[in-house]
Amino acid sequence: MECGTIGCEMGGADLDKPVRLALIPGDGVGPEVMAEALPCLEWARSRGRNIEFFSLPFGAEHYLATSETLPEGVFADVRDGCDAILFGAVGDPRIPDGRHAEEILLRLRQGLELTVNFRPCRPLVAGLDAPFDIEVFRENTEGPYCLQGSTEPGRAVDLAIHTEPAVRRLLQAAFLRARDKGCSLTLAHKANVLKHGHGLWLRVFEELRARHPGVTARPMHADALLCALVQKPGAFGVIAADNYLGDLISDLSAAFMGGMGVAPSLSWAPHRPFRCLALAEPVHGSAPDIAGKGLANPVGMVLSTALLFRHLGWEAEAVAIESSVSKALEDGARTLDLGGSLETAAMGRAIRGFLPLGHQQGIPMEKHS
Numbered sequence: 001m002e003c004g005t006i007g008c009e010m011g012g013a014d015l016d017k018p019v020r021l022a023l024i025p026g027d028g029v030g031p032e033v034m035a036e037a038l039p040c041l042e043w044a045r046s047r048g049r050n051i052e053f054f055s056l057p058f059g060a061e062h063y064l065a066t067s068e069t070l071p072e073g074v075f076a077d078v079r080d081g082c083d084a085i086l087f088g089a090v091g092d093p094r095i096p097d098g099r100h101a102e103e104i105l106l107r108l109r110q111g112l113e114l115t116v117n118f119r120p121c122r123p124l125v126a127g128l129d130a131p132f133d134i135e136v137f138r139e140n141t142e143g144p145y146c147l148q149g150s151t152e153p154g155r156a157v158d159l160a161i162h163t164e165p166a167v168r169r170l171l172q173a174a175f176l177r178a179r180d181k182g183c184s185l186t187l188a189h190k191a192n193v194l195k196h197g198h199g200l201w202l203r204v205f206e207e208l209r210a211r212h213p214g215v216t217a218r219p220m221h222a223d224a225l226l227c228a229l230v231q232k233p234g235a236f237g238v239i240a241a242d243n244y245l246g247d248l249i250s251d252l253s254a255a256f257m258g259g260m261g262v263a264p265s266l267s268w269a270p271h272r273p274f275r276c277l278a279l280a281e282p283v284h285g286s287a288p289d290i291a292g293k294g295l296a297n298p299v300g301m302v303l304s305t306a307l308l309f310r311h312l313g314w315e316a317e318a319v320a321i322e323s324s325v326s327k328a329l330e331d332g333a334r335t336l337d338l339g340g341s342l343e344t345a346a347m348g349r350a351i352r353g354f355l356p357l358g359h360q361q362g363i364p365m366e367k368h369s
């Protein structure tokens with residue numbers, strides 16, 4: 001039976017082969033938050049996890065110095081020689097058209113066919129009065145992100161392309177997740193206006209709904225959904241959306257958790273087209289307004305690393321990192337965005353202070369699922 005559990009993607013992985021990760025810190029706060037994810041990788045290794053990682057320099061500085069964004073040869077090496085990517089953020093005010101960001105981040109998402117972008121959103125500290133547990137399943141490769149269009153005198157066009165295989169992959173993953181989690185599924189759409197593209201989404205959704213009678217699933221106009229989400233976040237479970245709506249919904253949901261600095265994400269390719277199956281990155285961008293000041297919250301990046309561990313089948317490590325983040329916050333550790341005064345590195349240390357020891361002294365290791 002197909003699995004909707006996050007972390008089943010690597011089932012059958014070869015235990016003897018090291019997991020190979022490419023790290024792309026990128027721009028702005030990207031390298032600052034990546035510096036707090038690195039010790040988590042080293043910690044996993046100290047517990048016996050077979051992991052290799054190396055850093056790639058691509059981002060604004062590299063582009064401005066060399067005119068190179070992501071060379072095709074490097075893309076192919078990552079695609080065929082790595083298992084996953086850990087990504088910081090891209091975006092730099094010196095490159096206002098964002099060309100390098102497109103050619104690095106969108107190239108990876110699209111070229112690796114990472115259809116599913118999973119953006120979970122739940123309270124970081126337990127015991128909030130109004131609990132919520134939202135998981136956004138965002139299609140990650142299509143819609144207006146195909147970057148086709150034109151600017152003419154007095155007229156501008158952006159195309160949004162939706163293909164049935166990608167829509168089906170995303171919705172199938174969302175249905176399986178809602179089924180396995182026992183929660184509702186809501187499709188965000190605007191098929192009342194976007195008759196062609198979102199019409200396709202609705203058709204595939206209705207087909208899968210008939211095949212999953214155990215899942216409480218409903219389509220909802222995205223505008224009405226946003227109002228209901230703000231008023232009653234606890235009423236939502238899995239939310240499926242196209243690339244554009246999913247981008248907006250996931251930033252809004254990030255606000256429930258505490259803001260842009262804390263929201264994690266993981267993208268993956270359910271149909272396993274290449275060796276490199278996943279990319280973990282925080283939901284936030286390069287935050288040029290706070291970059292270089294030690295103000296960035298590393299929680300989104302660290303929690304994305306936990307999602308990556310779960311994807312690799314390393315559930316114990318994923319849980320340990322997630323609970324260390326919660327314990328550090330319960331202990332009062334906060335960066336400026338959460339009303340505290342800790343710098344990025346101090347917040348990273350506070351989190352790691354709650355990790356169990358490595359070298360077989362920590363919690364027991366489980367096998368790959």
Ligand code: NAD
Nearest residue numbers: 089090091092260261283284285286287289290296297337
């Ligand atoms: P942003 O997410 O970079 O910043 C939005 C707000 O959130 C800012 O006030 C920022 O200070 C704050 N913020 C972001 N990350 C934070 C962190 N770790 N800790 C504390 N506060 C944090 O979005 P933006 O300002 O719209 O975009 C800036 C650049 O980043 C643009 O070039 C954009 O295209 C790019 N971007 C990249 C990604 C990515 O690489 N995945 C995602 C979003 C935006």
Ligand code: IPM
Nearest residue numbers: 090091101105247283284285
């Ligand atoms: C995100 C970002 C990106 C997106 C940008 C930088 C292209 O906002 O990862 O959410 O829109 O997907």
Ligand code: MN
Nearest residue numbers: 247248251283
């Ligand atoms: Mn976004």
